[in-house]
Amino acid sequence: MLDIESGELISTSVMSSITIDCTIFGFENGSLEVLLVKHAKGISEGKWGLPGGWIQEVESIDAAAHRLLRELTGLENIYLEQLKAFGEPDRFPLGRVITVGYYALVKREDYSVKAGFTASEAKWFKIAEVPELIYDHTQILEYSIQNLRKRVRQAPIGFNLLPEKFTLLQLMQLYQEILKVEMDKPNFRRKFLRMKLLVDINEKQKDVSHRAAKLYKFDNNTYQKLTEKGFNFEF
Amino acid sequence: MLDIESGELISTSVMSSITIDCTIFGFENGSLEVLLVKHAKGISEGKWGLPGGWIQEVESIDAAAHRLLRELTGLENIYLEQLKAFGEPDRFPLGRVITVGYYALVKREDYSVKAGFTASEAKWFKIAEVPELIYDHTQILEYSIQNLRKRVRQAPIGFNLLPEKFTLLQLMQLYQEILKVEMDKPNFRRKFLRMKLLVDINEKQKDVSHRAAKLYKFDNNTYQKLTEKGFNFEF
DNA sequence: TAAACTTGTAGTCAATTAAACCATAAGATA
DNA sequence: TATCTTATGGTTTAATTGACTACAAGTTTA
DSSP states (O other): OBOTTTOSBOOTTEEEEEEEEEEEEEEETTEEEEEEEEEOSSTTTTOEEOOEEEEETTSOHHHHHHHHHHHHHOOSSOEEEEEEEEOOTTSSTTSOOEEEEEEEEOOTTTOOOOSOSSEEEEEEEEGGGOOOBSTTHHHHHHHHHHHHHHHHTTSOGGGGGSOSSBOHHHHHHHHHHHHTOOOOHHHHHHHHHHTTOEEEEEEEOOSOSSOOOEEEEEOHHHHHHHHHTOOOOOO | OBOTTTOSBOOTTEEEEEEEEEEEEEEETTEEEEEEEEEOSSTTTTOEEOOEEEEETTSOHHHHHHHHHHHHHOOSSOEEEEEEEEOOTTSSTTSOOEEEEEEEEOOTTTOOOOSOSSEEEEEEEEGGGOOOBSTTHHHHHHHHHHHHHHHHTTSOGGGGGSOSSBOHHHHHHHHHHHHTOOOOHHHHHHHHHHTTOEEEEEEEOOSOSSOOOEEEEEOHHHHHHHHHTOOOOOO
């Protein structure tokens, strides 16, 4: 099959006219960031876009998204969820292609850029500094951010952006950054601790130039129990 | 193009390997129902499934879903939202086809079955009485119900299932039916009225064999305002 | 070494909200 | 008229929220 974007021959074992595109979120130094790739060839050469690719004939859409992430980041167990399908007739300039959007949350401590992707370069961008993107990727990114804001208030998915062990302040700053709100430290503590979702691991921060804060882990067990009867995350 | 399901020739102006399927919800006599169609020809003859169809080369996915609804029900302004794309490699027995799931909410008072769809018959089923469905439609329906439960607690979309004018008890029963919970009448009233989303139209029920309840309308204006700063619908 | 500074953690208090009730009103039916 | 059903208005208690104060535990600076 002829790749309508690069003009090269690609495997005939992929579905034509359907792709996936993934917004990969990371959290570093108090800022929410996304991983973008620079397209090396084809009509969009030199422009930045969301990582994406084709779906193979024999793999599910989810599997394709996981494969894409593995190829790009080397990570296996990434938090990944489908957003929706984007399918304006003119979204792709060289033909009718529908794309299935995904968003992923990665722990930056685990992440290392992997070379050899079909894009020449991959780079983290702060949300506010994202450049103009190819096709409808700006729209997909915007939708991803809205979705992240919504989801983070309904389930504790924010943990996927933090290291294994984190402080309550880090957690609060994550929420502040994603939701773009100011919060009160004592109130946040109380509210979050009451949910019983955090395990006190009896460790403290090291090498900080102030009083060291307690470190916590996320307790997935109680989360599962709470989820069943439905609960809320308003701050 | 050969329709892989019916074996008939269909217009070549549709995308191959992508379809849409739509869960249409209705509310009648206190029960949540879905509209299913019986397939008349092809390998799934005689079996029930969600209404679905192909996407034309020049229309957006959303437009295709709206067209499908118009063809099936004759209604133009239906509440419609995309769920997600379903794409297990083996979901469709005769080839690799990805489907984009939608769900719609209709007012039963507006609805009348429209003949001449590619299915021989269309019928409303109570959720608990839905028969075995073709392909992965049971899974799509299940996902739709979960999604409806989630959405109904985040935005007042339930109104789309009720007549223009309704009583507070009808509204409460709708929530009870969708969420499968028992609620307290006085508390529900107070909570809902406080949101200022209902307009008292100074009318009462007629022909009921008990004290007539006030009728209300949904106030879309205040809803738009409230939505901007985000609010919650827990009951 | 002491003071100043930074961040963590505990507690207080008024205002709001939620949940479980009880009570009465407004009809219709027997 | 009595009784039944549903509508609607209150009360009470406990829990939660939001704004704020205070102090603890370290580091850095003077």
